[in-house]
Amino acid sequence: MKLITAIVKPHRLDEIKEALQAFGVHGLTVTEASGYGRQRGHTEVYRGAEYTVDLVPKIRIEVLVEDDDAEQLIDVVVKAARTGKIGDGKVWSVPVETAVRVRTGERGPDAL
Amino acid sequence: MPPGILTLAAEEAPTLSAANTGFMLICSALVMLMTPGLAFFYGGMVRVKSTLNMLMMSFVSLGIVTVLWVLYGFSIAFGSDIGSVVGWSSEYVGLSGIGRDQLWDGYTIPVYVFAVFQLMFAVITPALISGALADRVKFGAWVLFITLWATLVYFPVAHWVWGSGGWLFEMGVIDFAGGTAVHINAGAAALGVILVIGKRVGFKKDPMRPHSLPLVMLGAGLLWFGWFGFNAGSWLGNDDGVGAVMFVNTQVATAAALLAWLAYEKVRHGACTTLGAASGAVAGLVAITPSGGSCSPLGALAIGAVAGLLCAMAVGLKYRFGYDDSLDVVGVHLVGGVVGSVLVGFFATGGVQSEARGLFYGGGAEQLVKQVTGVVAVLAYSFVVSAVLALVIHRTIGMRVTEDDEVAGIDQGEHAETAYDFSGAGGGTAPRRSVPATGDTAAAAQYTRKVDA
Numbered sequence: 001m002k003l004i005t006a007i008v009k010p011h012r013l014d015e016i017k018e019a020l021q022a023f024g025v026h027g028l029t030v031t032e033a034s035g036y037g038r039q040r041g042h043t044e045v046y047r048g049a050e051y052t053v054d055l056v057p058k059i060r061i062e063v064l065v066e067d068d069d070a071e072q073l074i075d076v077v078v079k080a081a082r083t084g085k086i087g088d089g090k091v092w093s094v095p096v097e098t099a100v101r102v103r104t105g106e107r108g109p110d111a112l
Numbered sequence: 113m114p115p116g117i118l119t120l121a122a123e124e125a126p127t128l129s130a131a132n133t134g135f136m137l138i139c140s141a142l143v144m145l146m147t148p149g150l151a152f153f154y155g156g157m158v159r160v161k162s163t164l165n166m167l168m169m170s171f172v173s174l175g176i177v178t179v180l181w182v183l184y185g186f187s188i189a190f191g192s193d194i195g196s197v198v199g200w201s202s203e204y205v206g207l208s209g210i211g212r213d214q215l216w217d218g219y220t221i222p223v224y225v226f227a228v229f230q231l232m233f234a235v236i237t238p239a240l241i242s243g244a245l246a247d248r249v250k251f252g253a254w255v256l257f258i259t260l261w262a263t264l265v266y267f268p269v270a271h272w273v274w275g276s277g278g279w280l281f282e283m284g285v286i287d288f289a290g291g292t293a294v295h296i297n298a299g300a301a302a303l304g305v306i307l308v309i310g311k312r313v314g315f316k317k318d319p320m321r322p323h324s325l326p327l328v329m330l331g332a333g334l335l336w337f338g339w340f341g342f343n344a345g346s347w348l349g350n351d352d353g354v355g356a357v358m359f360v361n362t363q364v365a366t367a368a369a370l371l372a373w374l375a376y377e378k379v380r381h382g383a384c385t386t387l388g389a390a391s392g393a394v395a396g397l398v399a400i401t402p403s404g405g406s407c408s409p410l411g412a413l414a415i416g417a418v419a420g421l422l423c424a425m426a427v428g429l430k431y432r433f434g435y436d437d438s439l440d441v442v443g444v445h446l447v448g449g450v451v452g453s454v455l456v457g458f459f460a461t462g463g464v465q466s467e468a469r470g471l472f473y474g475g476g477a478e479q480l481v482k483q484v485t486g487v488v489a490v491l492a493y494s495f496v497v498s499a500v501l502a503l504v505i506h507r508t509i510g511m512r513v514t515e516d517d518e519v520a521g522i523d524q525g526e527h528a529e530t531a532y533d534f535s536g537a538g539g540g541t542a543p544r545r546s547v548p549a550t551g552d553t554a555a556a557a558q559y560t561r562k563v564d565a
Contacts (some may be wrong), residue, residue: 046322047387047440
């Protein structure tokens, strides 16, 4: 199994959800996140005092998938998340040892 | 209260006017609303962890100053003159010797109405100071400071400026609704105190941006609304339209200052900000307060624009000079008050509140000299006495919270509360005494790791 994590722009969430559903993903977890990449953040001004805001709002999407689907699913997420502008985010995958469905106790791919 | 050069009904003894009395009761209530308005204006500008303290520093003034006013404040400010410096009338002590229908001398409203209208001015003035002290002053020390400051600074200065026999009043200094007595007074005091107590931890290093600009806008809106009572009510009636002129001028100057501040920001920083709009409005309100009773609406436009521009420039001074006026009480109230008070010497038309004319209306420099005298006198007195009071409190009970409390948040340290609960899942808080914990130890035991069994 693989855990796909995507840190993306918040307004792309709906697009990505729809793409994942079309792909056949049954569940996902979404977390509000903040951070920056190479472009850093933006500047705000309060009575002439400038503040650099490094951390900009992002959405973190996590999906558990079977190994065979991982590469293809990454492509689906990337396609749905892309705007072509700075700050589109990152997607990565890591191997997962175990997954358990809490209700039934099923383990491994059956739990997905 | 206004320098009574054109006082009402000079020939015959005035009688109680129901219209003026009703008008003034409403104006008093409007001015009262300015203090909670100010609390929100300031409260939104501080960081999340200091919100309640900022609200409380204003709100407590409603309690303290009201009590002082009844006990002796009204008597010191508006009692019979003693040496042109303070007043005293024993029947005003405890407001005990005032008849229900006894009129304020020369006017058509009861003494009680005058007393309560003036009370609201006395309440908001010390509250104005608190914006400079955000995040770092012990609440107990602030309570003591307000008590002493109102007694030794506000009540006497109100007598100088508005009391019959007060030396600035007799000189002919025009302060329609409180440019010197309220704004310069509070601004100079703020400067005096912050030079004693020092900067916030992290000043110029940590980000200290406002936590809620919507609250700032709400506060500014309430201030603007209440200010109509503050200004239009200051003629103590509206038989001759002076209050109406003041109402118009208040609106005009505030609008001009708002736009001037935004224009300055756009040129200087590239964006028109919400905080700039709110600040500009307040700067305009401050500046028109002393001057609006003597100028024309076009004059008010100019006064507002000048105040908006100069105050927008002035708020940056704290970074250059390194003093930490947290929420720019000096930059907005002191500078705005000076602008408005001095500009009376230029823009007084001689046709509204008094016959005194400014430089632009053929009056020469006479009124200007009077205005500058009033500004310098109140500024110097308030600055020195406030600094000394702060020093005495600082050296005795201590003016500042501990550095730990300041970093963790003055709300928790001083008030045992926090303004917002941001945590999900109930915030992890549990009632400490009211409900005993119903821990089910038998149920919990099954989760114990097997190695422990």
